Amino acid sequence: GNSVTQMEGPVTLSEEAFLTINCTYTATGYPSLFWYVQYPGEGLQLLLKATKADDKGSNKGFEATYRKETTSFHLEKGSVQVSDSAVYFCALSNGGDYKLSFGAGTTVTVRA
Amino acid sequence: SQTIHQWPATLVQPVGSPLSLECTVEGTSNPNLYWYRQAAGRGLQLLFYSVGIGQISSEVPQNLSASRPQDRQFILSSKKLLLSDSGFYLCAWSVSPPTDTQYFGPGTRLTVL
DSSP: OOEEEEOOOOEEEETTOOEEEOEEEEOSSOOEEEEEEEOTTSOEEEEEEEOSTTOEEEETTEEEEOBTTTTBOOEEESSOOGGGOEEEEEEEEOSTTOOEEEOOOEEEEEEO | OOEEEEEOSEEEEOTTOOEEEEEEEESOSSOEEEEEEEOTTSOEEEEEEEEETTEEEESSOOSOEEEEEETTEEEEEESSOOGGGOEEEEEEEEOSSOOSOOEEOOOEEEEEO
């Protein structure tokens, strides 16, 4: 079956630090991969996605590259801000019904 | 534009009491609808999804049920809540036929005491 494993948190960083959140997946075929973000008190928002191998998704300074050879989709940002404090979820969809399988989430706190 | 609403935003219920959470979507027709639960310290788990009125698929056996009485209304229910039902419940929608993007509501935080 499909599964997503992501780096456990919590992660605490200073402003302007480099952020990496690791995500690996297990799936047959060619899943689509996603990063969702959940800001405090809110629902999930799609941050970025990639639908095929070697695609790079990017948004708001965040990037992630679909690596089929390592079954990974690591999230990176070069210089984080306090407003990036949130819970980040890696997810995949694989199949015609497009149901999502999520990782456990990584809580990121950025301090000024 | 499309919007998705959930209510209530927070709920505290005693064990054994009934539950009804509501989700509505505006600005689209015949969406696919989803209920997820986020338990403390865990990721999101898909509970139910629906491709149309009265069509519900359950992903995991549990104490909960779902109904879709109208095209853009999705309800999550329980007759008797358990402590383990506590969590953050999220409704989501996607266009139909579904694409790989789902749009999430603000969520309902349920505490069962």
